Amino acid sequence: MSSPLRSFAYRHRWFYNAITALSGLSVGGVERLRRLGLNSLRSKLPQGAKVLDLCCGAGEAAAAWIDAGYEVTGLDMSPKALELAAKQQPQLHTVEGMAENPPLEAQQFAAIQLSLALHEFNAKERQLVLEACLRLLQPAGWLVLIDLHPAGPWLKLPQDLFCALFETETATEMLQADLPKQLQELGFGSIKQELFAAGALQRITAQSPNKNFAPIPPKN
Numbered sequence: 001m002s003s004p005l006r007s008f009a010y011r012h013r014w015f016y017n018a019i020t021a022l023s024g025l026s027v028g029g030v031e032r033l034r035r036l037g038l039n040s041l042r043s044k045l046p047q048g049a050k051v052l053d054l055c056c057g058a059g060e061a062a063a064a065w066i067d068a069g070y071e072v073t074g075l076d077m078s079p080k081a082l083e084l085a086a087k088q089q090p091q092l093h094t095v096e097g098m099a100e101n102p103p104l105e106a107q108q109f110a111a112i113q114l115s116l117a118l119h120e121f122n123a124k125e126r127q128l129v130l131e132a133c134l135r136l137l138q139p140a141g142w143l144v145l146i147d148l149h150p151a152g153p154w155l156k157l158p159q160d161l162f163c164a165l166f167e168t169e170t171a172t173e174m175l176q177a178d179l180p181k182q183l184q185e186l187g188f189g190s191i192k193q194e195l196f197a198a199g200a201l202q203r204i205t206a207q208s209p210n211k212n213f214a215p216i217p218p219k220n
């Protein structure tokens with residue numbers, strides 16, 4: 001179920017941005033939050049590589065990649081968010097679609113970023129989204145996901161409050177999930193999990209297989 005504050009935040013961008021800025025303080029500011037994906041993969045990617053920002057929203061987390069010279073596609077299911085993204089980031093290629101079955105050609109991206117989005121999906125959908133990432137990544141391509149992680153004692157209460165006010169049950173469900181294990185079972189390798197914000201936020205990088213890899217076909 002969705003709380004009234006969550007709906008308000010999605011309808012009023014200034015409020016959404018204010019909440020993101022407030023959450024960003026826990027990692028040293030919203031600028032740093034927005035660069036977490038790029039900073040983890042920059043040294044592994046060739047200049048100008050194709051990057052997908054999956055569930056890009058209004059493009060805030062895609063901006064750092066564009067500024068760094070990557071060719072970025074942003075996919076989201078919300079036409080309103082994409083309209084804003086296109087306005088704010090004219091260089092972003094925008095695609096409207098579902099992350100569980102993106103309307104995009106297989107094996108075309110050197111990297112995929114999932115920023116603050118995986119918690120929007122239930123367990124079955126999460127599996128489909130991660131399978132879609134495998135399908136879209138070039139062999140030995142990189143996935144970076146930034147999302148909630150069960151907070152340590154200092155931030156447990158604020159995190160519980162945040163989830164109750166702004167998230168749905170999919171977020172609390174994801175907090176129980178072992179994402180590195182799920183990625184490993186899907187075939188990803190070189191999995192690295194890092195924690196930020198007293199454990200309340202995680203960044204995971206993982207690499208798709210590099211040879212003899214048959215892409216998972218899209219779901220109908």
Ligand SMILES: C[S@@+](CC[C@H](N)C(=O)[O-])C[C@H]1O[C@@H](n2cnc3c(N)ncnc32)[C@H](O)[C@@H]1O
Pocket residue numbers: 054055056057058059060061075076077078081097098099100114115116117120
């Ligand atoms: C919390 S926002 C995160 C946006 C952005 N990645 C960021 O870091 O600010 C989650 C985004 O996921 C999108 N979304 C949710 N479910 C989706 C789905 N099934 N397919 C594509 N986009 C989806 C929403 O429209 C929203 O823009």
